[in-house]
Amino acid sequence: MVSLFSAEGLSSLVFVFIVITTVIGAVIATHSERLIRAVTGLAICFIGVAGLYYYLNSPFVALMEMLIYVGAVCVTIVFAVMLADPNPEREAGKGSVFTGPLSFALGFILFWGLSALALKTAWQGPATRVNDGSLEEVGKSLLTHYSMAFELISVVLLLAIIGALVLARQGRTPTGGE
Amino acid sequence: MQIPAFGDTLTTYLVIAALLFGIGFYGLVQRRTLIGMLIAGELILAGASINFMAFNRFLAPDPTVGQIFTLFIMGIAAAEAAIALSIIIAVYRNYRTIDAEDVAELKG
Numbered sequence: 461m462v463s464l465f466s467a468e469g470l471s472s473l474v475f476v477f478i479v480i481t482t483v484i485g486a487v488i489a490t491h492s493e494r495l496i497r498a499v500t501g502l503a504i505c506f507i508g509v510a511g512l513y514y515y516l517n518s519p520f521v522a523l524m525e526m527l528i529y530v531g532a533v534c535v536t537i538v539f540a541v542m543l544a545d546p547n548p549e550r551e552a553g554k555g556s557v558f559t560g561p562l563s564f565a566l567g568f569i570l571f572w573g574l575s576a577l578a579l580k581t582a583w584q585g586p587a588t589r590v591n592d593g594s595l596e597e598v599g600k601s602l603l604t605h606y607s608m609a610f611e612l613i614s615v616v617l618l619l620a621i622i623g624a625l626v627l628a629r630q631g632r633t634p635t636g637g638e
Numbered sequence: 639m640q641i642p643a644f645g646d647t648l649t650t651y652l653v654i655a656a657l658l659f660g661i662g663f664y665g666l667v668q669r670r671t672l673i674g675m676l677i678a679g680e681l682i683l684a685g686a687s688i689n690f691m692a693f694n695r696f697l698a699p700d701p702t703v704g705q706i707f708t709l710f711i712m713g714i715a716a717a718e719a720a721i722a723l724s725i726i727i728a729v730y731r732n733y734r735t736i737d738a739e740d741v742a743e744l745k746g
Contacts, residue, residue, distance in 0.1 A: 461643070461679075472641050490661055519706055537719065543730070561670040570658050585697060591702065593702055597702050601702045616714070624720040628728060
């Protein structure tokens with residue numbers, strides 16, 4: 461426990477605010493009727509997740525989270541929502557048994573089980589640390605120990621870009637000339 | 639006034655990650671449009687990344703491994719989102735809908 465008006469107390473207060481932002485964003489992302497609002501909720505949730513990464517001593521990963529998820533993935537989903545023009549979700553009744561209370565129960569069971577596991581285990585800290593996990597160390601191991609995976613992920617991204625272009629090249633007009 | 643130091647314990651992050659995972663799973667099962675399912679899948683990936691970062695900060699002997707893994711998850715998730723969205727647009731072009739229950743031509 462720390463005093464609320466010390467530096468640690470204020471940072472703890474900001475942490476609580478970030479957690480609330482994350483959870484509210486996630487709830488908006490799964491519950492809103494219109495998909496464009498769901499994307500906005502996803503962006504809010506990712507801003508909160510970036511804050512969590514900042515609290516985990518990794519400002520670089522927090523920056524990448526903002527840049528890639530909020531800046532790129534959410535904008536791409538917005539483009540897809542505009543191109544595909546989805547109707548608002550229809551009323552319940554046509555859906556399968558999984559929509560509604562059963563899906564909520566499944567999600568809650570997962571959350572409850574995982575957090576019970578996290579709370580009951582006695583986690584043991586490391587005996588020693590080989591480095592301090594700064595950005596310099598991340599860059600060094602990315603270019604020495606993980607260079608193969610680093611190159612492979614470039615290839616994966618290149619293939620994803622080309623594949624996306626090939627699949628979606630013709631926009632929203634149907635093929636075959638209807 | 640006293641307040642617990644939430645940001646400095648491992649279990650806080652693990653519980654938040656489990657919550658994001660549960661919400662994402664709920665959305666994945668409950669959503670009926672393909673884009674909604676994709677959004678819920680991104681939430682699940684975010685939960686997994688938070689787990690990696692938390693273990694990296696508190697338990698790992700080499701604190702660069704989790705950060706690099708999270709960066710790789712981001713790259714894979716970006717590629718996955720691009721491919722999935724172009725498939726969704728191709729489905730929309732042929733079926734005029736992105737409702738997962740209407741795209742059932744192969745259903746027996």
